[in-house]
Amino acid sequence: MPSVSLALCDYLGFAPTWQALHPVVTSYTLFYGILSVSVVAYRLSPLHPMYAFPGPRLARFSKLWSMWVAHTGRQFTIYQELHEKYGPFVRVGPNDLSISDPKAIPAVLGSGGLPRGRFYEVHSDPNAPSNLVVLKGEEHSNRKRLWKRGMGPEALHEYTDMMAYRANLFLDRVAEVPGPINLVPWFGYFSFDCMGDMIFGGGFEMLRDGADKDGLWGLIEGYFVATSFLCHIPWIAKPLSRIPIVAKRFVKLRSFGAEFAAERVKKGSMKKDLWYHLIDEAGLEKQPPSKGSVISDGTLAIIAGADTSARVLAAFFYFLLTDPVQYSRVRNEIEKVFAEGGNLLDTSKYDDLVYLDACITETLRLLPPVPTGGRRRVVEGTGGRVICGRFVPEGTEIYVPPYVLQRDPKNFSPRAEEFWPDRWLQKTNSGSLKEDPSFVLNAAALIPFSHGPGMCVAKNLARQEMKMLVCLVLTRYDVQTVEGFNKDEFLSSFREHFVMRPMIPLNVTFRPRESKLI
Numbered sequence: 128m129p130s131v132s133l134a135l136c137d138y139l140g141f142a143p144t145w146q147a148l149h150p151v152v153t154s155y156t157l158f159y160g161i162l163s164v165s166v167v168a169y170r171l172s173p174l175h176p177m178y179a180f181p182g183p184r185l186a187r188f189s190k191l192w193s194m195w196v197a198h199t200g201r202q203f204t205i206y207q208e209l210h211e212k213y214g215p216f217v218r219v220g221p222n223d224l225s226i227s228d229p230k231a232i233p234a235v236l237g238s239g240g241l242p243r244g245r246f247y248e249v250h251s252d253p254n255a256p257s258n259l260v261v262l263k264g265e266e267h268s269n270r271k272r273l274w275k276r277g278m279g280p281e282a283l284h285e286y287t288d289m290m291a292y293r294a295n296l297f298l299d300r301v302a303e304v305p306g307p308i309n310l311v312p313w314f315g316y317f318s319f320d321c322m323g324d325m326i327f328g329g330g331f332e333m334l335r336d337g338a339d340k341d342g343l344w345g346l347i348e349g350y351f352v353a354t355s356f357l358c359h360i361p362w363i364a365k366p367l368s369r370i371p372i373v374a375k376r377f378v379k380l381r382s383f384g385a386e387f388a389a390e391r392v393k394k395g396s397m398k399k400d401l402w403y404h405l406i407d408e409a410g411l412e413k414q415p416p417s418k419g420s421v422i423s424d425g426t427l428a429i430i431a432g433a434d435t436s437a438r439v440l441a442a443f444f445y446f447l448l449t450d451p452v453q454y455s456r457v458r459n460e461i462e463k464v465f466a467e468g469g470n471l472l473d474t475s476k477y478d479d480l481v482y483l484d485a486c487i488t489e490t491l492r493l494l495p496p497v498p499t500g501g502r503r504r505v506v507e508g509t510g511g512r513v514i515c516g517r518f519v520p521e522g523t524e525i526y527v528p529p530y531v532l533q534r535d536p537k538n539f540s541p542r543a544e545e546f547w548p549d550r551w552l553q554k555t556n557s558g559s560l561k562e563d564p565s566f567v568l569n570a571a572a573l574i575p576f577s578h579g580p581g582m583c584v585a586k587n588l589a590r591q592e593m594k595m596l597v598c599l600v601l602t603r604y605d606v607q608t609v610e611g612f613n614k615d616e617f618l619s620s621f622r623e624h625f626v627m628r629p630m631i632p633l634n635v636t637f638r639p640r641e642s643k644l645i
């Protein structure tokens with residue numbers, strides 16, 4: 128081989144340079160070759176502290192396996208199959224574990240559990256202040272206090288009018304569009320507009336345009352695809368972010384946030400929107416947050432909030448539209464709760480929509496928008512952790528995957544893989560199944576919003592937003608999937624890049640109906 132390259136260099140006229148470089152190149156190649164072989168041998172050997180955990184051989188020695196899995200977008204089903212094969216602990220990377228034992232939920236995600244892993248480093252913009260998801264410890268709790276104020280019952284009440292405006296606009300716009308409508312982007316327009324109003328006092332107008340004209344949604348989807356790869360090699364994220372062409376998504380996202388924030392500050396707001404709470408306009412904090420950190424958090428809210436809610440709405444309508452019995456039950460319940468002349472925007476009645484609530488919960492169980500979840504880390508220097516009776520060495524990153532837990536018959540039985548909202552009503556009614564020993568409902572294993580200190584701040588907001596739109600749509604329209612819609616194909620088209628989304632349209636028709644509700 129060296130003689131071939133020498134001959135080639137000679138032919139090209141590089142021979143003297145090559146001769147000088149040859150020993151250096153050979154030493155480096157040898158050094159890195161031996162190093163790589165030793166690392167791989169160590170990772171596969173019984174000397175590695177993770178040796179006892181079973182898992183695919185390729186995953187044990189290289190991150191390339193995880194990157195391949197991320198590339199398929201089927202990480203959630205691949206992990207489910209691995210757990211079926213290997214049991215509750217699976218080694219899914221050289222130093223990565225996936226645990227599907229519900230007892231791991233408090234141990235890993237709960238307070239006193241583990242901090243977020245290096246996974247999240249790629250979600251941090253190196254040129255902007257950290258957002259909530261990247262902060263740790265006390266800094267995280269301090270910032271979360273502001274978020275909690277912005278998501279409390281009083282604040283939610285304040286957002287109702289904004290949501291109602293967008294939900295009504297949705298109804299008007301779908302009636303104007305000729306022919307069948309693909310619900311997937313339209314739910315996106317709705318939830319992006321809601322988030323924009325709530326955080327920055329408006330500005331997106333995707334529903335009005337019937338399009339994502341500024342490419343914001345596309346930008347976020349691309350961001351999720353990129354980060355779902357990079358989170359497996361977070362050490363590369365920082366150097367990459369210095370390359371302008373790679374960093375452009377961050378820069379664009381940041382400038383979106385900054386532009387909307389500038390507009391919000393200029394216009395002010397008559398409402399106590401989320402910005403009001405995050406920037407602490409009420410002056411409740413000893414140390415008010417910087418404008419930069421609020422821009423980072425506002426951008427995070429768009430990234431974390433719009434896509435997720437839109438995906439749940441699409442999944443919810445999919446289940447309902449493919450099951451006429453459930454569809455009628457939900458609509459009948461809405462009409463009963465609001466009775467004649469009732470106001471569908473009266474959110475205080477939403478707690479009475481028990482069956483609708485069960486349907487939303489069942490959707491979140493079967494298709495959680497963040498199906499594998501973010502990793503947590505056993506921090507170096509802590510000496511490791513015992514989790515569910517097994518010693519886990521320091522430096523390990525741990526998944527507790529919602530999709531796997533929520534479809535496990537040990538947690539939800541019978542019909543673990545089926546849409547069966549009634550399972551959620553057995554605990555409130557003295558349902559006949561409650562006494563049946565084969566009936567299992569382990570509500571603690573339901574974690575679509577995660578659990579513990581890193582849990583979603585906005586789960587009540589998300590539920591309220593979904594309920595409002597469902598109430599309005601189902602009472603004003605008869606909605607049907609178009610002829611030829613293939614329900615199995617739609618279901619198997621879901622792909623995960625941190626957030627899970629369907630890759631084919633959910634085409635429907637809207638037929639107006641008479642309703643006495645307003």
Ligand code: HEM
Binds near residue numbers: 496
């Ligand atoms: C159905 C809709 C939603 C789902 C399923 C969902 C799910 C999640 C999950 C699983 C996490 C934890 C991620 C992790 O730690 O690995 C999370 C965190 C978060 N979510 Fe949501 N989310 C939803 C809607 C929203 C909305 C509407 C907003 C914003 C207005 C939002 C803002 C956040 C924030 C700020 C965090 C970080 C919390 C923290 O670090 O303490 N989410 N969400």
